Amino acid sequence: MTIIPENLKDIAKAIKLDSERKKKFGLSLRRFMEASEAVRVRQGIRQISQSNSLLTFFSYPMSIFLILALVLGAGGGTSFAAEQALPGDLLYTVKVDINEKVAAVFSFNAEAKAQLEARLAERRLEEASKLALENKLDANAQSELSARFTAHSQATKSKIKNLESSGDIRGAANVSSEFEASLRAHQAILARLNATTSDDARELSDDLSDAISSTTQLRVDLEDKISVGENSPEVKTAAEGRLGAAVNIIASARNYLQNKKSQLSASSTAQAEGELTVADQLVVDGQAKVQAGAYGDAFNLANAAIRKAQGVRVIIQAQDNLNLEIRFRGGDNQNEVRNNGSASSSIDVGNRGENEKRNATSSNSDDSKKSGAEIKVEGGGKSDLDVDEGGGVNASGSIKIKLGL
Amino acid sequence: MRLPKDVFLEAYEMHAEAIYRHCFFRVFRKELAEELMQETFMKTWNYIASGEKIDNIRAFLYKVATNLIIDDSRKRKEESLEKLVEANPALEPVSTDHLKTEHDLALKEVIATFKVLDAETQSILTLRYIDDLDPKEIGEILGLTANNVSVKINRALSEVKKHIQP
Numbered sequence: 001m002t003i004i005p006e007n008l009k010d011i012a013k014a015i016k017l018d019s020e021r022k023k024k025f026g027l028s029l030r031r032f033m034e035a036s037e038a039v040r041v042r043q044g045i046r047q048i049s050q051s052n053s054l055l056t057f058f059s060y061p062m063s064i065f066l067i068l069a070l071v072l073g074a075g076g077g078t079s080f081a082a083e084q085a086l087p088g089d090l091l092y093t094v095k096v097d098i099n100e101k102v103a104a105v106f107s108f109n110a111e112a113k114a115q116l117e118a119r120l121a122e123r124r125l126e127e128a129s130k131l132a133l134e135n136k137l138d139a140n141a142q143s144e145l146s147a148r149f150t151a152h153s154q155a156t157k158s159k160i161k162n163l164e165s166s167g168d169i170r171g172a173a174n175v176s177s178e179f180e181a182s183l184r185a186h187q188a189i190l191a192r193l194n195a196t197t198s199d200d201a202r203e204l205s206d207d208l209s210d211a212i213s214s215t216t217q218l219r220v221d222l223e224d225k226i227s228v229g230e231n232s233p234e235v236k237t238a239a240e241g242r243l244g245a246a247v248n249i250i251a252s253a254r255n256y257l258q259n260k261k262s263q264l265s266a267s268s269t270a271q272a273e274g275e276l277t278v279a280d281q282l283v284v285d286g287q288a289k290v291q292a293g294a295y296g297d298a299f300n301l302a303n304a305a306i307r308k309a310q311g312v313r314v315i316i317q318a319q320d321n322l323n324l325e326i327r328f329r330g331g332d333n334q335n336e337v338r339n340n341g342s343a344s345s346s347i348d349v350g351n352r353g354e355n356e357k358r359n360a361t362s363s364n365s366d367d368s369k370k371s372g373a374e375i376k377v378e379g380g381g382k383s384d385l386d387v388d389e390g391g392g393v394n395a396s397g398s399i400k401i402k403l404g405l
Numbered sequence: 406m407r408l409p410k411d412v413f414l415e416a417y418e419m420h421a422e423a424i425y426r427h428c429f430f431r432v433f434r435k436e437l438a439e440e441l442m443q444e445t446f447m448k449t450w451n452y453i454a455s456g457e458k459i460d461n462i463r464a465f466l467y468k469v470a471t472n473l474i475i476d477d478s479r480k481r482k483e484e485s486l487e488k489l490v491e492a493n494p495a496l497e498p499v500s501t502d503h504l505k506t507e508h509d510l511a512l513k514e515v516i517a518t519f520k521v522l523d524a525e526t527q528s529i530l531t532l533r534y535i536d537d538l539d540p541k542e543i544g545e546i547l548g549l550t551a552n553n554v555s556v557k558i559n560r561a562l563s564e565v566k567k568h569i570q571p
Contacts, residue, residue: 004530004534004562004565005511005515008515008534008535009534009535009537011511011512011515012426012430012512012515012535013426014509014512015425015426015429015430015512016422016426017421017422017425017426017439017442021439022421022422025421025439025442025443026414026417026418026421028443029414029417029443029446029447029450030414032447032450033410033413033450033454036450036451036454037454040454255407259407259411
């Protein structure tokens with residue numbers, strides 16, 4: 001052979017990193033990052049922990065993972081691994097019976113407890129999504145998830161009501177508003193995954209719809225009370241604080257969208273930006289209410305803005321996870337799926353855009369196969385979700401999700 | 406402003422395969438190359454998470470990988486070329502339908518040639534001809550000047566010539 005063959009680089013490309021393994025290592029890497037972050041936090045905590053400040057620290061809603069890290073420390077390997085478990089996995093019981101119970105023990109105030117129940121309900125929906133993606137959301141899994149979801153969602157409502165009766169009506173409104181936004185976003189995601197149309201999935205779908213209705217009702221009732229409530233300086237401070245939080249959450253969602261832009265279709269991005277623009281306007285309206293002295297209304301508008309931003313964020317996050325999976329699956333399926341509009345009336349849809357086919361975007365591989373797969377979900381005008389997928393070794397897919405609130 | 410975590414994970418998406426391939430052309434074992442690749446990213450993350458800034462993450466990754474490979478080779482005995490090439494199915498190209506037959510042979514020849522070189526020569530040749538980095542970047546990775554690297558590349562090529570033209 002010549003000293004170095006001219007196309008050595010191409011020959012060497014035969015040594016590939018299998019995309020499944022790449023994905024798998026990517027997940028391990030993320031877990032590693034979380035775990036080492038938790039250790040760092042824990043070390044930081046140690047320095048301030050000998051006093052009451054630890055109690056204060058645990059009074060804020062914390063991620064379950066972080067709680068575990070703080071409690072279990074370096075020996076918590078199994079628990080950390082269990083966080084990724086799904087119904088059917090061996091570690092699932094560790095996740096729900098141990099990890100989540102540990103987290104409950106370390107929620108020290110009423111608001112944290114309510115937030116935790118909401119988070120647990122949300123986790124059941126995330127699990128359903130992951131199973132649906134793998135076509136493993138069978139009758140058993142679905143039934144179990146349904147039961148657990150319902151239990152948590154009812155506990156959430158009950159804790160929200162406790163918050164209200166203990167005098168913290170704004171805390172109650174916050175939790176119910178966030179819960180509502182999260183439920184709606186997950187409903188859209190599950191619908192896109194066609195997880196809610198089969199007979200098997202009816203139970204979960206119904207439970208989710210019920211939860212959305214009752215949470216929305218709860219939120220509306222609380223907001224009505226806040227709206228007609230006193231306009232004291234305390235409420236003013238709360239409203240300004242919540243508006244400030246809304247600004248941050250919108251900015252964070254916008255940032256997130258910016259980072260993930262390359263994985264989204266143009267119309268999906270435009271949709272999300274539209275939602276965030278509406279959120280911006282709600283904040284502006286809220287600020288006007290503060291000026292006008294209607295602090296209760298201002299507070300409610302802040303929560304409306306947060307719901308918008310939160311919805312965008314949850315959807316993109318799911319797309320991020322799902323897209324990772326879709327991308328690595330490659331485009332070998334041609335599926336057309338009909339969604340019979342099991343979404344509740346709470347999700348409005350604008351006009352359907354035409355499907356956009358995305359080409360494989362990777363530039364350097366000659367041997368990528370370009371096969372397009374289209375998954376269309378058509379609904380009864382309630383929730384329309386388009387998915388385009390470009391398949392191939394190095395292709396990227398995209399999901400367009402239309403969501404109006 | 407983007408979070409370090411997102412920037413880092415993006416770097417993983419972009420460079421994981423290249424780092425893996427680099428490791429493979431140094432150790433010729435699939436599982437070991439995968440481990441070294443993972444360890445490269447984990448060490449890099451620890452560095453970032455401790456607050457350090459990295460200007461050129463690609464170069465940094467290669468640097469970490471190079472050092473890990475050196476550490477690893479100190480722990481391992483050399484295995485015979487024959488055993489490696491014959492017994493290791495990982496040496497079979499993953500997507501054979503994309504390669505014409507002569508590529509398979511060429512790959513085996515390359516591997517055989519690389520295997521008999523010393524570590525530094527192997528490293529330089531891999532960085533230059535497989536990772537396709539230029540002498541300046543290689544210099545960043547190995548802590549040398551670009552000139553120094555060019556000299557070493559020429560020496561490496563002479564070394565290869567010696568082996569294939571006895």
